[in-house]
Amino acid sequence: MKKITIAVDGYSSCGKSTMAKDLAREIGYVYIDTGAMYRSVTLYALQNGLITSEGINTALLKEKMADIKITFALDQATGRPLAHLNGVCVEQEIRGMEVASYVSPIATLDFVREAMVQQQRLMGKEKGVILDGRDIGTVVFPDAELKIFVTASAEIRAKRRYDELTAKGMACDINDILKNVQERDRIDTTREISPLRQAEDAIVLDNSHMTIAEQKEWLMEQFKRVTNEN
Numbered sequence: 538m539k540k541i542t543i544a545v546d547g548y549s550s551c552g553k554s555t556m557a558k559d560l561a562r563e564i565g566y567v568y569i570d571t572g573a574m575y576r577s578v579t580l581y582a583l584q585n586g587l588i589t590s591e592g593i594n595t596a597l598l599k600e601k602m603a604d605i606k607i608t609f610a611l612d613q614a615t616g617r618p619l620a621h622l623n624g625v626c627v628e629q630e631i632r633g634m635e636v637a638s639y640v641s642p643i644a645t646l647d648f649v650r651e652a653m654v655q656q657q658r659l660m661g662k663e664k665g666v667i668l669d670g671r672d673i674g675t676v677v678f679p680d681a682e683l684k685i686f687v688t689a690s691a692e693i694r695a696k697r698r699y700d701e702l703t704a705k706g707m708a709c710d711i712n713d714i715l716k717n718v719q720e721r722d723r724i725d726t727t728r729e730i731s732p733l734r735q736a737e738d739a740i741v742l743d744n745s746h747m748t749i750a751e752q753k754e755w756l757m758e759q760f761k762r763v764t765n766e767n
C-alpha cells in the first residue's frame with residue numbers, strides 16, 4: 538500500500554500525541570512528536586542559562602542552535618518514542634511545568650522554527666510518517682494526504698494534563714495548568730510565524746467528549762478512507 542503523510546495539528550494537551558502514537562504503532566508508521574522538539578530546545582536553553590529573569594538570550598541561543606541535536610529512540614518496554622537531547626533521554630524533564638511555561642515563547646523564535654521545520658521535513662521525507670504539532674498541515678507538510686485538526690475545551694485539556702502529571706507522580710496545581718494551557722493557546726494562535734490555525738483541507742475533530750478508544754477508531758477510519766482514495 539502507498540505510504541502517506543499524516544499531519545495532526547491542534548491545541549496543546551488535547552490528546553493529539555496519544556492518538557497519533559497509537560495509530561503509528563498500529564499501521565507501522567514513524568511517529569514524530571514535534572512539540573517534544575520545541576520542548577527539548579527549551580530545556581537546552583534552561584540548562585545552559587539562556588533563560589533568565591531578564592528573558593531569553595536569543596542571540597546566544599541562535600549561535601547554539603547548531604549544537605542542539607534532537608532524536609527519538611523507541612522505549613523497548615512500551616514501544617513508544619522517547620525524546621533525546623544530544624544523546625540524553627529528556628522525556629521526563631520536557632514534560633514538567635518549567636519547560637511548559639517557557640516553550641511557547643521559544644517556539645515563536647524564527648531561527649528555532651526554521652531549524653525544527655528543516656529537521657521535521659528530513660525525518661518525514663520518505664512518507665509513512667505521522668507528525669503532531671501546530672503547523673504540520675500548514676507549513677511543514679502542506680501536501681500531507683491526511684490532515685486532522687484536533688480541539689477540546691481548555692478546562693478539559695487542563696484536567697487531562699493534570700491527570701497525566703499526577704499519574705507520573707509530578708506535583709502540580711490544576712489552576713496553574715489551566716492558566717498555562719490558556720496562555721499557550723494565546724501565544725500559539727497569535728504568534729507571527731506559523732501560528733496555530735486549521736489548514737483549509739484539514740478535518741476537525743473536537744474530542745471533548747470522546748474516549749481515547751473512540752478517537753483511535755475515528756482516526757483509523759480516516760486513515761483507511763484516505764489510503765483507499767490514494
Ligand code: DC
Nearest residue numbers: 549571572575640641644670671672
Ligand atoms: O504539543 P506540545 O504541547 O508538546 O507543544 C509544546 C509547545 O511547542 C506549544 O506551546 C507550541 C509549540 N509547538 C509549535 O509551535 N509547533 C509545533 N509544530 C509543535 C509545538
